[in-house]
Amino acid sequence: MITQGKAAMSEKYLYAKMTHDEVSDAVRERRVVLIPVAQLETHGPHLPIDVDVVQAQYICEEAARRAPDALLAAPPVCYGFSEHVMDFPGTMTIRPEILIEYLFDIGRSFARQGFERVALVNGHGSNRPICEIAARRITNETSAYCATLNCLSLAREVMRQVCESPVGGTAHACEVETSTYLYLFPELVERDKIEDEYAPDYRPWRCDDFREDSGPVHFMEFWSQRSRTGVEGAPSFATADKGKVILETAVAKLIEFGRWWRELEFPPRHSLIVTRA
Template identity: 40%
Template structure:
């Protein structure tokens, strides 16, 4: 293995890292969670699925992609009534992720990406990406891997709700590691819905709100995993992997232009935020 063929960040030596920096690979930080996913799935769903997508994209495009070890914990206090769930405070998560990506930028990588697998991390990774871009000379973007697979999932899905331990996640896990999915324990559950508000607000709700899950479900599921299949999972996986390679290809070539300063008088460039 060398920098040109290795897609895993921490499998390189420091000497090989200089070659990877010279190649200007896109460095990807996967983010997930350690969180209950119903009675039928293990707690590693979000981190396992997102890391699998990132690693496969890197394996297929090692000239473009270098994948960091994932952050396996996220914002999760709303699931804390279910045994095993780990919660990280938002400010700790943002500071931790920002420290990782600023380190990567320091070494000379210019194009960074956060790829997320846990919905509740979304506002946090957006902020990490923005702060990395503002505080370094590199650029950093953020996305959820699930967004890359929506078209493929919509073509095969049997249920409407896409939220948690549902048809989507269960199918993808069935494709990647069926021996760890207990389909005999899979069951559907739904959140509490009003006209504007839902207890686990997803894409369709105008009001953003996430209640303690212990208030509205005893199962820990939002959606219907009973319709999941490995075949659907394969469609999701292929779409997410090829989509991520496309994203990395565009991102690797994204220009970092000189900023133009329109002030006519002096600015206080010593100020640090």
């Protein structure tokens, strides 16, 4: 991943590389803290298990590198929730209640350091409800406001334009995720092991494709009941060029969001609760 060296930038954008005085400066500058939240799990026979980490970390670090006046990137949370994927080698899973508490404590620590705006930048679909609860708790119970977003969703429109596989082709270790990995670390993609596999089509109740709305119903069976290889989608359509366009779009959108989130003002709270004298 990106390693911020001595001469890399006059302004630091990686939280972990700051001295404590530089952290204080970042608080004074009201910079938004981007926290990549991801997962280690199977991404089929052709990709490393860290796809979700690589994507979320790259998008956060690139956004912060290009907009260091407004953003900074925290180190990623690499372990997520994937109980349903435990039939496959390499998969880790953190119990949801533990992950909520852990993300809450990270956000609360940033709030206690003085940061006012935080974002959980999620790179793993099954973390989504967990990030949503953690973000709400950070807003409700600390002095900071916390948002959460799915980093690949930022590029949904461009995925619709550049991806060529039929519906179901972009879901997991798919045309999209294989493309981003081909762009970032082509030497780690085992191209001879690429094999397309489409999951059951549950439309109109549920749709599993990055380019589509997910539908009105949600349930998740075990991954081994949906997929033989761990893949869900069409990695055979992947190219590094598609990966570049998708990641570039996500980075640009994250900068746009971060600047908006930094400036967004909320009115003061008011209470209608009656208190007895």
